[in-house]
Amino acid sequence: MRILLVNPNTTAGMTANIAAAARRVAAPGTEIVALTSTQGPASIEGYYDEAMSLAGLLQAVREAEHYDAVIIACFDDTGLDALRCLTDKPVVGIGEAGYRMAAMLCNKFSVVTTLARSVPALEHNLMRYGMDRQCQRVRSSEVAVLELEHANAAAYQKIEAEIGRAITEDRAEAIVLGCAGMADLAGAMSKRFGIPVLDGLACAVGLCESMVRLGLRTSRVGGYAPPPPSKRS
Numbered sequence: 001m002r003i004l005l006v007n008p009n010t011t012a013g014m015t016a017n018i019a020a021a022a023r024r025v026a027a028p029g030t031e032i033v034a035l036t037s038t039q040g041p042a043s044i045e046g047y048y049d050e051a052m053s054l055a056g057l058l059q060a061v062r063e064a065e066h067y068d069a070v071i072i073a074c075f076d077d078t079g080l081d082a083l084r085c086l087t088d089k090p091v092v093g094i095g096e097a098g099y100r101m102a103a104m105l106c107n108k109f110s111v112v113t114t115l116a117r118s119v120p121a122l123e124h125n126l127m128r129y130g131m132d133r134q135c136q137r138v139r140s141s142e143v144a145v146l147e148l149e150h151a152n153a154a155a156y157q158k159i160e161a162e163i164g165r166a167i168t169e170d171r172a173e174a175i176v177l178g179c180a181g182m183a184d185l186a187g188a189m190s191k192r193f194g195i196p197v198l199d200g201l202a203c204a205v206g207l208c209e210s211m212v213r214l215g216l217r218t219s220r221v222g223g224y225a226p227p228p229p230s231k232r233s
Helices: 012-025 047-062 080-086 094-103 116-128 153-169 180-193 200-213
Strands: 002-007 031-036 069-072 091-093 109-113 135-140 174-177 197-199
Touching (some): 012 180, 069 200, 109 153, 135 153, 153 174, 180 197, 197 200
Parallel strands (some): 002 031, 002 069, 069 091, 109 135
8 A cells, every 4th residue: 555645845854754653653564655845835834834835735746656545744634625636546634634533532622733823724624524513622832833843842842731731721532733743742642641642644544544445535526526637737
């Protein structure tokens, strides 16, 4: 099984870290092929960055060959609907993957993400997925995405503190980490707080593997119908 892992931002170091995290949870026989967008912002933090990243994201997948599923390695699920139009292979965003997994493990969860300006986009996604009633709150840790590229004790402490507040103030029964760069924190935070702390990247890998094994593909009818040839390049 060959899964494309696409980083919609242009920071290659982050792609490498995300790919390593995905490979640690992938099943034997699953190949993770990591791609970095060749155009767009260095990090995606809010609506403007998301819009600027779309062309590079679509181009990266359009040029890829021989894959069974695609993971969008940005918690905003950047370009998710557009990519589902581009290919009939399963396309999973790490945000949606984390939310849906959390919903099956608890009654209510909270999200801990990076900067405050990223919060509205995630709230809109939760409403679109029908998950807003189960999500108690989307919280910002005020840690920039690129601070997570390298192990940063101060950044990790901010995230840990926000998880603690989510449990106390929101009565969250699980936490979804709201950035691909937080992938390595899930296990330690689960042990620290005694509740499920989910990494959307790991959730996305598991969902893709399951869908491929079940022979599932994205519908070609209705909203995810492929674009006409004249609009594909």
